[in-house]
Amino acid sequence: MSYAELSREELEALKAALEAEYAEHCAKGLALNMARGKPGADQLALSLPMLDCVNATTELFAEDGTDCRNYGVMDGIPEAKRLMASIMDHDAERVCVFGNSSLNIMYDLVSHGMLYGYLGAPAWKTLPEIAWICPSPGYDRHFAICEQLGIRMIPVRMTETGPDMDEVERIAASDASVKGIWCVPQYSNPTGAVYSDEVVRRLASMECAAEDFRIFWDNAYCVHHLYEGREAHVADIAAACEASGHPDRYFKFASTSKVTFPGAGIAAVAASAANIAEIKSRVGVQTVGYDKLNQLRHVKFLGDANGMAEHMKKHAAIIAPKFDMVLDMLEAGLEGVGATWSKPDGGYFISFEGLPGTAKRTVALAKEAGVTMTGAGATWPYKNDPRDTNIRIAPTLPPMNELEQAMEVFVCCVKLASVEALLAE
Amino acid sequence: MSYAELSREELEALKAALEAEYAEHCAKGLALNMARGKPGADQLALSLPMLDCVNATTELFAEDGTDCRNYGVMDGIPEAKRLMASIMDHDAERVCVFGNSSLNIMYDLVSHGMLYGYLGAPAWKTLPEIAWICPSPGYDRHFAICEQLGIRMIPVRMTETGPDMDEVERIAASDASVKGIWCVPQYSNPTGAVYSDEVVRRLASMECAAEDFRIFWDNAYCVHHLYEGREAHVADIAAACEASGHPDRYFKFASTSKVTFPGAGIAAVAASAANIAEIKSRVGVQTVGYDKLNQLRHVKFLGDANGMAEHMKKHAAIIAPKFDMVLDMLEAGLEGVGATWSKPDGGYFISFEGLPGTAKRTVALAKEAGVTMTGAGATWPYKNDPRDTNIRIAPTLPPMNELEQAMEVFVCCVKLASVEALLAE
Incomplete structure (x- = not known):
């Protein structure tokens, strides 16, 4: 099913179903944050031993x-x-x-x-x-x-x-x-x-x-x-x-x-x-x-560089599953919508490209449902994304269960904003 | 005895004696530094326990x-x-x-x-x-x-x-x-x-x-x-x-x-x-x-403020004797020269005012004898001390015995530069 090929009636019916799903998300009273590329608590714990490397008795x-x-x-x-x-x-x-x-x-x-x-x-x-x-x-x-x-x-x-x-x-x-x-x-x-x-x-x-x-x-x-x-x-x-x-x-x-x-x-x-x-x-x-x-x-x-590389593997072991889950949920949830997204081999972000004119609306819907994303437009100079399509997804901070909840909300918001945009054409 | 009241012959004799003393200092091969307001090693040791206040097991x-x-x-x-x-x-x-x-x-x-x-x-x-x-x-x-x-x-x-x-x-x-x-x-x-x-x-x-x-x-x-x-x-x-x-x-x-x-x-x-x-x-x-x-x-x-004040008393116990020794040596060594200096109740410096036109020469003589002072003129905009009188003395870094050696050299240099200046008038 491709959204672009749906009739007006089919879009209206889809919209009603998505609004019902969205209302359920809103009712959960979530407070989740995917706004910034911050490491999660389990990543921070990896470096705790560093705090013992310089103490009152070490050579300084x-x-x-x-x-x-x-x-x-x-x-x-x-x-x-x-x-x-x-x-x-x-x-x-x-x-x-x-x-x-x-x-x-x-x-x-x-x-x-x-x-x-x-x-x-x-x-x-x-x-x-x-x-x-x-x-x-x-x-x-x-x-x-x-x-x-x-x-x-x-x-x-x-x-x-x-x-x-x-x-x-x-x-x-x-x-x-x-x-x-x-x-x-x-x-x-x-x-x-x-x-x-x-x-x-x-x-x-x-x-x-x-x-x-x-x-x-x-x-x-x-x-x-x-x-x-x-x-x-x-x-x-x-x-x-x-x-x-x-x-x-x-x-x-x-x-x-x-x-x-x-x-x-x-x-x-x-x-x-x-x-x-x-x-x-x-x-x-x-x-x-x-x-x-x-x-x-x-x-x-x-x-040295080897020690750093070994340490970074521990980070990857924690965050790669988060990236994988986000990518899987986008793949499974957004079939036919016409959105695209990056599949990075490193770094801290997945870059999401929605239908034209939907990024701001998607982020606003998510916010209303208790999921804070990076502001739409933030990835462009003067916060001006000319086609209003790009959303930066930062999967690292929330624990897996929260990330899953947040992505369920996000996927729903993307679909709802997309249907709204197609109906407004 | 006031330098200003000495005859030319007396000044020449004094200069010869000071040059002999100065040559003895130079022969010691000193390498002492009073250039910057740096705490000494014993002061730094006071704060070593701070390094244990944040470690791998503390609440962060x-x-x-x-x-x-x-x-x-x-x-x-x-x-x-x-x-x-x-x-x-x-x-x-x-x-x-x-x-x-x-x-x-x-x-x-x-x-x-x-x-x-x-x-x-x-x-x-x-x-x-x-x-x-x-x-x-x-x-x-x-x-x-x-x-x-x-x-x-x-x-x-x-x-x-x-x-x-x-x-x-x-x-x-x-x-x-x-x-x-x-x-x-x-x-x-x-x-x-x-x-x-x-x-x-x-x-x-x-x-x-x-x-x-x-x-x-x-x-x-x-x-x-x-x-x-x-x-x-x-x-x-x-x-x-x-x-x-x-x-x-x-x-x-x-x-x-x-x-x-x-x-x-x-x-x-x-x-x-x-x-x-x-x-x-x-x-x-x-x-x-x-x-x-x-x-x-x-x-x-x-x-809190009380804890800080208690800690600062430990610093004072280490550095006040250094200030006292410098002041005593200036007092004892420079009688009659016509130089003046500050007697601070805190901070990191003693400000020395030599005879007009002697600061640069004094610092150069000290440097030659292995004692690095703050550059003459540094305490004025554009390093331009209009009367060439001011020298900043920083007593905190050297241990007491080194400070004493450095001040012996400094006092000798002040006297020699002063006599040279008076002879050049």
Whole structure:
């Protein structure tokens, strides 16, 4: 049965049945939350032993003799730099480990562009307009940074292998006010897309009207695989930029927020030697240094890239069944509706595409029934999803039984909103 | 014996004797550091038990049920807000507890003024010039923020009760480009001055040409007393601003960097309700939140204001003897030279005033003999001490025996530089 082929009478009958089902969901008084990509309690428990790695009796000196309890060291203790470098495909010498938030490092770097400019180029505040390429659907907090700083966002369609590169190349080449692009290259937020080697190569080598154009390479999910044997590994943007003669074009970011504890993890930036030198000199005015005890805690707990990979398998064992259940319920419940969704191999989200004009209504219906989803539109610049189709599903936080309940409600809401939309045509 | 009354011959003889003594110091091959206000190892040991307050088996929920291991909470867990509010003389509802660095909060707020403006006033980046009042000698890292952001610094002389308020009032009233003032109101860096009630009242009530003028009230040493019975307590700038009809004029800052661990402490800002709302909305774009586990760790260890005060007495017991020894050695060694120095009741520094034109030379001589002091001039905007007299002495880091050696060298260098200066007149 395809919804598109139903007669008006059949749609009306279906609507009545769905409204009855929806009323039953509403009557349950649910209060479930799938809004954000937060780890569940069982995932957080995986990292509890880390809290014992630094205590009153442990050695609190870094390998270079730095007393991690005192002031000093702007760019991270050597062993923390090495650990983060190992998951960022980078030389540890050109990695800075800072505080608990990679988003904060990204914000600081965009604001540095605005206030000071990069590597001798004019500060953006002196220019009439600044614009940014925003592959969409994308990460709402990236877009919020641009919006707050008054940077004009240009949405570009995401494909299964990264942003539409014809569009990206056209925009970057033609407009010197375009200073950057947001990329979540591996298990993209929210679509789960993995950038192809070809996309990485084209981003690195494309002609940019702005000499100070920067690729903000937010590799938030670099070690966040869901299924053994299906691990993605995106090509190294640094190597690609160097190979094409644009060694300063990228900033790479990563954090342990979804490895250990969100909010109490460590975050890092990797870049060219020139960019790293500039970052250090500017951040050195901003703070006296970051939490080295927490860096030490992470190194003692995770060890190296192998230790990190083993730890991530434990996360996958907890969350892959959640992804599987969501995908199964969408598959079983939405046959014929005409909706589509991503089937990611990693990351934190499933990206749902409903019929045109139904996303806002679906999220509102779910909310009314006690199930909070990410706001419809949040995945687009200015919260403006032009076709009102995309909903980000975040399966990790609720326990399995709650997730099942929430998805039952969601499936019902999708169907009801779809029928309503078809009847309104 | 007063150096100023010595004949040329007597000065020459003295110089020869001092050069011989100086050569002996140089021959020792010392490597001592008094450059920064860093706690010593024995002070750091005081807070080691804090590392056991949060471990794999402790309750990791805040009193409002927040899971401190996960995302969420922008402005700090309630009990951390209450703890910081208690030492900041503030209502906990109008306190934000952020990351590990109050300097970073200050930088962010100055850059917010530049990028966005405060409470509806124009962003400073749209104005032709921004200027700042800098009581001097003052804190070099405050000045570095202004310098990096291209803010013109106007030095104003520090007195024993705060900045020269006639000057401050004149500048603030006459120039709308003057947007702020740096204040370390209690045990000022480096002079140890405590702002008088009169100075606090005048800062709060003075006429400002800029409606968005802000007092950056860096109460870094609010609980950092050296001697029991001589505790200072500066008047509350918030109450003074409210009483004079300027409730939004101040930002207060404090941290536990010199209470627990520098770099691994917690930092807070306190302000009016309107300012706090604006700060939260802006910081909420910058980061997903700060380290709540470290906030919890601090609350469990320090408890409340009384617990903090008891803990600070242990610091005082370690560092007061260091201050006493430095003061005794200056007193005994520099009789008749004509130098002066502060005798603080708290904080981290002794401010030394040598003869005009001798500070740079003294620090260079000490460096040559293996004793690193804070760079001469660092305590003035643009590192420009107009009379070249001020040297910041930081007695806390070296153990007593090293401090004694360092001060012997310093006293010798002061005398030698003074004699050289008098001979050159």
